[in-house]
C-alpha cells in the first residue's frame with residue numbers, strides 16, 4: 001500500500017484501513033473499501049437529542065474506525081492488489097465512516113474503476129435517500145453502472161429486518177438497500 005502523506009495527487013484516494021474481503025455485509029462476497037474517512041456523526045447526534053441511553057461507541061456502528069491511520073492509494077493499485085487476481089470477490093463495498101461525505105474520492109473512484117472492472121458497487125451510507133439526492137445525481141453523472149445503496153441512520157432501538165435486495169438481515173431495520 002502507498003503511504004504518501006497526503007492525497008493531493010488527483011489519482012490517489014484516501015482509505016481508513018486496508019481493504020479486505022467481507023462475507024456478511026451484502027448478498028455477494030465483497031471487497032470492503034473504507035473510503036468514508038470522516039462523518040458528522042449524525043446518528044450519535046440524533047440519538048443524543050432523544051436521550052437514548054447508550055454510549056457514543058454503542059450509538060455509532062463504525063465507532064471503531066474513528067482513530068484509524070489513513071492510507072493512500074490509486075484506484076489502479078487498489079484494483080491490481082486486491083481485485084484483479086481475487087476471483088472470490090463479487091462486488092465492491094464502499095463503506096467506512098460516511099462515504100458520501102467524501103465525494104471527491106467517491107466520484108474519482110467511480111470514474112476510474114470502470115477502466116478496470118464491471119463488478120457491482122455497493123455504497124453504505126448513513127444518510128437518508130432524500131438528504132443526498134444531489135449527491136446521487138453527481139454519482140449518476142460520472143457512471144452509468146447501477147449502484148446499490150444502503151440508506152439510513154444507525155438506530156440501535158430498531159428491530160432487525162431482512163432486506164430482500166441486500167439478501168441480509170439489517171441490525172437497524174429502518175435501513176434498506178436500493179438499486180439506483
Ligand code: SF4
Pocket residue numbers: 039040041042043044059060061062063096097098125126127153154
Ligand atoms: S453514519 Fe455511520 S459513521 Fe456516521 S454516525 Fe452513523 S453509523 Fe457512525
